[in-house]
Amino acid sequence: MFVTALELTDFRNYAEAHLALTSGVTVFVGANGQGKTNLVEAIEYLSTASSHRVSSIVPLIRAGCESALVRARVRAGRDDDREILLELEIAQGRQNQARLNRAPLPRPRDLVGMLRTVVFSPVDLAIVRGDPADRRRWIDSLIVTRWPRMAGVKQDYDKVLKQRNALLKAMSGRCATKGAGDDEFSLGIWDEQLAGVGAELLHARLDTLADVRPFAQRAYERIAPVNNRIDARYVSGVDLDGVADAADVRAALQDRLLGQLRSLRAEELRRGVTLAGPHRDDVELMIGELPAKGYASHGESWSLALALRLGGFELVRDDGTEPVLVLDDVFAELDASRRERLADAIRGAEQVLITAAVGADVPEFPAERRFRVEAGSVALEEA
Numbered sequence: 001m002f003v004t005a006l007e008l009t010d011f012r013n014y015a016e017a018h019l020a021l022t023s024g025v026t027v028f029v030g031a032n033g034q035g036k037t038n039l040v041e042a043i044e045y046l047s048t049a050s051s052h053r054v055s056s057i058v059p060l061i062r063a064g065c066e067s068a069l070v071r072a073r074v075r076a077g078r079d080d081d082r083e084i085l086l087e088l089e090i091a092q093g094r095q096n097q098a099r100l101n102r103a104p105l106p107r108p109r110d111l112v113g114m115l116r117t118v119v120f121s122p123v124d125l126a127i128v129r130g131d132p133a134d135r136r137r138w139i140d141s142l143i144v145t146r147w148p149r150m151a152g153v154k155q156d157y158d159k160v161l162k163q164r165n166a167l168l169k170a171m172s173g174r175c176a177t178k179g180a181g182d183d184e185f186s187l188g189i190w191d192e193q194l195a196g197v198g199a200e201l202l203h204a205r206l207d208t209l210a211d212v213r214p215f216a217q218r219a220y221e222r223i224a225p226v227n228n229r230i231d232a233r234y235v236s237g238v239d240l241d242g243v244a245d246a247a248d249v250r251a252a253l254q255d256r257l258l259g260q261l262r263s264l265r266a267e268e269l270r271r272g273v274t275l276a277g278p279h280r281d282d283v284e285l286m287i288g289e290l291p292a293k294g295y296a297s298h299g300e301s302w303s304l305a306l307a308l309r310l311g312g313f314e315l316v317r318d319d320g321t322e323p324v325l326v327l328d329d330v331f332a333e334l335d336a337s338r339r340e341r342l343a344d345a346i347r348g349a350e351q352v353l354i355t356a357a358v359g360a361d362v363p364e365f366p367a368e369r370r371f372r373v374e375a376g377s378v379a380l381e382e383a
């Protein structure tokens, strides 16, 4: 699929922008702080109903304005001219309003998956160098790109976790006798819920990590000329030994998670938090024989983060969907050989949106289009 038109109203530093896009490679060039990332962020926001840059919506609305509107026309494919119109209205103090072909959708997250994107941006360095939470965000974003309904599962998990933690906290601060029976009963219910939704998330992560691994390995080999063996392994507080061979993997994961919660019960009641589940897991990344975190060089960490995103992109394509590939500020960080190698790797994509402060950093693609971005306005450069 690819975006054929993008319209912004009061989004970030754009008062009004109308952009006609095509399949193939599009490059947005402009000095720092002009609005290149804001443009691709708008596309990411429509695709996922979230931004990797902010958790609150306030910065998305142009300063001094009440609301922002992002609208995109998306075409199904080069050989498939069906189109949909996606809209998201972002307003302070109320839930975002999503529309599909001008018809309102009940929830913003109903928009998720209509437009599939894989975004690589400089903050992705955190996948390699950051905390387990950064790696969990990476694998979860890929899960949602593959299976949009997992966005709901993820939200449900977070909700259940929050409620269970609140109960544990209340119980940990209370003397054991008064109302203890009721609390125990409620906790038992939350255990079941957490294990149920948690197992679904865990299952999706395990499958996705196993599936993306060979694609990421290939992507890394393509980008990095030497020392180019990488690996990724899921690390869980729940014992996963042999679970992949179970007749019903999800049921087996649920049992294991439930067992783990029960064995941690006393400790959880003492500390007032949930100590097992996908929210505490990690993905261990290796380059050669060494862990990437704490060992890899800057260029290696960068290339690994990029390979994980590109691997995800190839996996989604392999699943049968052509996502839009967004590469924000990637080329400036790479040496000349890695730039050419990356350019080679993305040539076949249906739509690639690239941003760069310096145009010369981006190798020229056949039939590419370049836009100049300046102070919240975008203009096509004459070829």
Ligand SMILES: Nc1ncnc2c1ncn2[C@@H]1O[C@H](COP(=O)(O)OP(=O)(O)OP(=O)(O)O)[C@@H](O)[C@H]1O
Pocket (backbone or CB within 6 Å): 011, 012, 013, 030, 031, 032, 033, 034, 035, 036, 037, 038, 039, 058, 059, 060, 061, 062, 063, 329, 355, 356, 357, 373
């Ligand atoms: N809500 C907002 N209202 C007005 N301006 C905003 C808002 N949010 C961000 N900006 C402005 O947008 C600019 C940043 O845009 P963006 O991040 O797209 O830059 P960029 O072109 O990608 O730059 P770089 O090359 O440094 O990555 C900043 O000047 C910032 O002040």
Ligand SMILES: [Mg+2]
Pocket (backbone or CB within 6 Å): 036, 037, 038, 328, 329, 355
């Ligand atoms: Mg930027």
